[in-house]
Amino acid sequence: MPLVTFWGAGFIALAVILLSILAAAMKRELNEFSRQESLGFLRLSLVGAFAILLTQSIVPFGYSWWLSLLIALSSTAFLLLGSQLLAKAVAHKKFGRSLAKALKPLVRSIDITFAPIASKSEEALEEFEQEFMESVEDFGETVVREIMVPRIDMVTVDGEAKIASTLKEFMSSGFSRLPVRGKNIDDLIGVLYLKDVARVFTENPAELEKRSAQQLARKAMFVPDSKPVEEVLKEMQLNATHVAIAVDEYGGVAGLVTMEDVIEELVGEINDEYDREGADIEDLGDNRFRVTAKSSLFELGEHIGLELEDEDIDSVGGLVTKLLGRLPRGGDQVHNSGLTFITERFEGRDHRLLTVLVSVDPEVLALREEE
Numbered sequence: 001m002p003l004v005t006f007w008g009a010g011f012i013a014l015a016v017i018l019l020s021i022l023a024a025a026m027k028r029e030l031n032e033f034s035r036q037e038s039l040g041f042l043r044l045s046l047v048g049a050f051a052i053l054l055t056q057s058i059v060p061f062g063y064s065w066w067l068s069l070l071i072a073l074s075s076t077a078f079l080l081l082g083s084q085l086l087a088k089a090v091a092h093k094k095f096g097r098s099l100a101k102a103l104k105p106l107v108r109s110i111d112i113t114f115a116p117i118a119s120k121s122e123e124a125l126e127e128f129e130q131e132f133m134e135s136v137e138d139f140g141e142t143v144v145r146e147i148m149v150p151r152i153d154m155v156t157v158d159g160e161a162k163i164a165s166t167l168k169e170f171m172s173s174g175f176s177r178l179p180v181r182g183k184n185i186d187d188l189i190g191v192l193y194l195k196d197v198a199r200v201f202t203e204n205p206a207e208l209e210k211r212s213a214q215q216l217a218r219k220a221m222f223v224p225d226s227k228p229v230e231e232v233l234k235e236m237q238l239n240a241t242h243v244a245i246a247v248d249e250y251g252g253v254a255g256l257v258t259m260e261d262v263i264e265e266l267v268g269e270i271n272d273e274y275d276r277e278g279a280d281i282e283d284l285g286d287n288r289f290r291v292t293a294k295s296s297l298f299e300l301g302e303h304i305g306l307e308l309e310d311e312d313i314d315s316v317g318g319l320v321t322k323l324l325g326r327l328p329r330g331g332d333q334v335h336n337s338g339l340t341f342i343t344e345r346f347e348g349r350d351h352r353l354l355t356v357l358v359s360v361d362p363e364v365l366a367l368r369e370e371e
Contacts, residue, residue: 005057012050013079018099019043020083024091025100026107039107051076139265144232145225146314147265148246148255150294152352156181159189159214163197166213170194177243179256180217186252188245190217220245225254233262287360290344293317293353304360308337316341317353328353338363 023039055072063071090096155173157166159180169178176194181187192213200207200216221239223232225246232244236259248254281303282290291300295316301308313319320341321327323334329351332343338361345354 005053009050009053009057012046012053016043016046016050016079017083017086019046020087021090021096022099022103022107024087025096026104047076047080050079136266140228140230142229142265143225144223144227144229144244144246144257145254146296147229147261148225148257149261150255151185151253153294154179154185154253154256156185156188157192157213159212159217161213162209163200163211163213163216164208166192166197170197177258179220179243179245180213182214188220188253189214191220191241191243192217222247223257224249229257229262229265232257233259236262284357289358291316291356291358293320293356300358304339304358306337306339306360308339316356316358320353320356327351335361 019039019042023043026039051072054075055068058068058071087096155169155175156179157169159182166178170176178192179188180190180192182189196216196218197208200211221235221241221244223235223244223246225248236242236244242259244257245253246255246257280292280295281300284290289300289304293316296314297308297310297316297319298314300316310319310322313322317328319336320332320334320343323336323341324332328343330343330346334341340359340361342357342359343353344357346352347354
C-alpha cells in the first residue's frame, strides 16, 4: 500500500509540473489569460492530493507525527517552487508551445466548467494591465524613426509667407503647429503656433499682412531619428514643447514627431476631430487587405498574425521598393514571408505609391488552421 500511494504522489507531482508549464505557456504564447483561474484551481487541488498521498506513504514507516508533517510540507513547498521555476524556464520553448496548442481544446472545456464561478471583470482588468505593461516594455526599445511623420507627409509653411496666408494651411491640415521652412524642407528655421497667430489676430490684425511666418515662429527642437522615444519624451517635457524635428544621420530632415505620437505608443491611438478617417489596413475579405504604403510592417504582421521584420525597412511601401530593386510601378507584384504584395494606387507627378494590395498565401493559411 505505501508503494502505491508513493507512486500516486509521484504521478500527481508530474501532473502539477505539466499544469504549471501549460498555464505559463498559454499566458506567454497564446495570451490565454482567461484560463488561469481554472488551471490554478486544478493545480492547487492536485498539490493538496499530493500532500495527502505523500503523508499516507510515510505513515507506515513509524515516524513521529511532527516529522511526517515536516516531510510532507517540505516536499509540497519544493513541488510548488520547483514547478514554478521549471515553468518559467520551459514555457517559451518548443515543448511549452506544443503542450499549450495540444491541450488548448481540453483547457477550454475545463474553463467553461468553471465559468459560473470565474471573476470575469477582474480577469479583463488583468488582461488590460498586461497589455499596458507590454507597451511600457516596448516603449523603451522604440526609436523616433518608427513613430515619426515621414518627411514626405510633413505640412510646412514658407518662412517668407505672411501670417495671414498661413491660416489656410492651419485650417486645411487641422494642425496647431507647423514647421517653418527656409530655402527648402531641410532648412527648417522654427515652428509656427496657431495660438500665436490667433493672438496677433485679436491684438493687432493689421500685423497679419505685415509680419512673416519666420518672424513669429518659435525655436524648433531637433532630435536624431535613431533616438529612443523615451528620451525624446523627457526632452520635450524639459523644453516645454510638443513637437520635434527628426534628423537623419546625414543631417537632413527625416520627419516630425509630436508628443501625441509618443504617448500613443503607450496607450494606443488617440483620435480627435481633426484626424482623417480611414484605416491604414482595410480587410477586403478572402484574406486580402488594402494597406497604405506608409503602414509599418509590424502593424501589418500583427493584424494578419505573422511576424514581418526587416533590418533596413519599416514600412510596407519600403519593403515593396526593396524587393523590386527600383521604384514601384502600377501592377508590380512581389512575394515575401508568405504574402503577395501588388502595387495599387499612385499619386502626384512623382508617382508616389499610396496603397498596396496584400494577400495571404494558401500555404500560410493551412499552417494557421493546423495551429
